[in-house]
Amino acid sequence: MDDLVTARLVLHPMSPGEAERLLVREPDGGARWAPGYPDEGDVAGARRFLSVCASTGDPQPFGAYEIRRREDGRAIGGLGFHGPADDDGSVTIGYGLIPSEQGKGYASEALRALLAFARAHGITRVQGDTDHDNAASQHVMTAVGMRLVAEDERLKYYEITWAEEPRGGLCGRLLP
16 A cells, blocks of 8 residues: 655555554664654554554554654654445544644644545545544544534534446545
8 A cells, every 4th residue: 555645744654563562562674753752642542553453453454553753754643544435335534643733733734635536436425533632633624524413512513425337437626
């Protein structure tokens, strides 16, 4: 599986071996990590990815991705799918950046690329959630076209959907 490349980022599909090294915070010979990476969110994401691998096999291309800056190749966070698509073509995503890289637009840039990738691979709905007090994450999801669809006492739930054209292709518009 190839890296997904944006203007400023490389989204590198994580292998199970890379995820295991992330859990023990030991980069392989070629990995370059920014100071503060991985944080607890990255470790949790790697653990979730390995759990999916153990139960259903490597879900790539709907697995975990490491977010790297193009300028220096350093890993600054992660994002990805919580597992393969369900029977309705729906996936759940998560993302996070180390604190020193937040507020620079990287999360929106990475999430836009992941949504475009999902749509190009036949996904019809992407869901995500965030804590009520995480205004930055709420802003990221709305900035990329996701909309608030529900909330409970703990979380706000967002999604984006794409309609299928009668001929089976994907429409060129987002549903409100």
